[in-house]
Amino acid sequence: MTKERVNPRSRMVAAGYDRIVDRFAEWASTAEGEPKAAWLARFAKLVPAGGRVVELGSGAGPDASWLASQYELTGVDISEGQLERARAEAPQARFIHGDMTTVEFDAASLDGVIAMYSIIHVPRELHPTLFARIAGWLRPGGSFVGTLTASDDPGWTGQWLGVEMFFSGFDAQTNLGLLRESGLEPVESEVVTTHRPDEDETFLWVLARRS
Numbered sequence: 001m002t003k004e005r006v007n008p009r010s011r012m013v014a015a016g017y018d019r020i021v022d023r024f025a026e027w028a029s030t031a032e033g034e035p036k037a038a039w040l041a042r043f044a045k046l047v048p049a050g051g052r053v054v055e056l057g058s059g060a061g062p063d064a065s066w067l068a069s070q071y072e073l074t075g076v077d078i079s080e081g082q083l084e085r086a087r088a089e090a091p092q093a094r095f096i097h098g099d100m101t102t103v104e105f106d107a108a109s110l111d112g113v114i115a116m117y118s119i120i121h122v123p124r125e126l127h128p129t130l131f132a133r134i135a136g137w138l139r140p141g142g143s144f145v146g147t148l149t150a151s152d153d154p155g156w157t158g159q160w161l162g163v164e165m166f167f168s169g170f171d172a173q174t175n176l177g178l179l180r181e182s183g184l185e186p187v188e189s190e191v192v193t194t195h196r197p198d199e200d201e202t203f204l205w206v207l208a209r210r211s
């Protein structure tokens with residue numbers, strides 16, 4: 001990955017995730033009410049088995065093994081530490097160490113794009129362009145499923161799970177509008193709160209189709 005092409009906030013995110021491979025996996029496993037499986041099932045109803053699917057911010061690959069059993073999967077992550085674990089989780093998948101805002105895929109070459117809890121780490125001024133890039137990679141009728149912020153956050157930097165981390169995003173209605181403007185028509189969306197011993201978290205889940 002070319003460092004010059006990564007913005008400083010994403011470089012900080014990558015360095016943080018490199019250091020918390022085990023800690024993040026353990027923390028993620030404590031969520032009550034995690035809706036990932038339900039949204040992946042909705043995605044799977046729209047995206048035929050064997051299709052070409054890209055997961056943006058695939059992390060350590062908690063879902064990569066199942067996804068790779070269904071699809072021709074490519075995972076993209078900015079953290080080499082997370083990717084090392086993902087490669088072991090899903091040896092049959094392809095993984096790219098890269099930034100989702102600059103990684104390249106051919107136009108109309110994908111059946112699906114997945115981004116769970118990852119776009120929330122990308123500076124929000126880059127989101128409209130990122131959504132347009134995703135729409136451009138999808139073939140007409142292709143599907144996007146992802147987790148986005150549900151409330152307005154111009155940008156937060158601070159300590160999270162013991163490392164410096166960055167989050168940002170828009171409120172739910174703005175996100176849905178930005179997706180539409182990018183050519184990704186929301187099919188289903190829901191604001192969901194998950195519960196953990198230390199905190200509750202609320203996100204917008206959305207399934208959208210390339211128009």
Ligand SMILES: C[S@@+](CC[C@H](N)C(=O)[O-])C[C@H]1O[C@@H](n2cnc3c(N)ncnc32)[C@H](O)[C@@H]1O
Binds near residue numbers: 099121
């Ligand atoms: C909260 S974790 C989620 C991992 C996985 N999707 C899951 O659901 O468990 C966010 C992941 O997004 C990755 N990420 C953050 N910003 C990124 C970017 N600009 N490009 C690619 N990956 C990014 C991080 O390195 C991290 O692995």
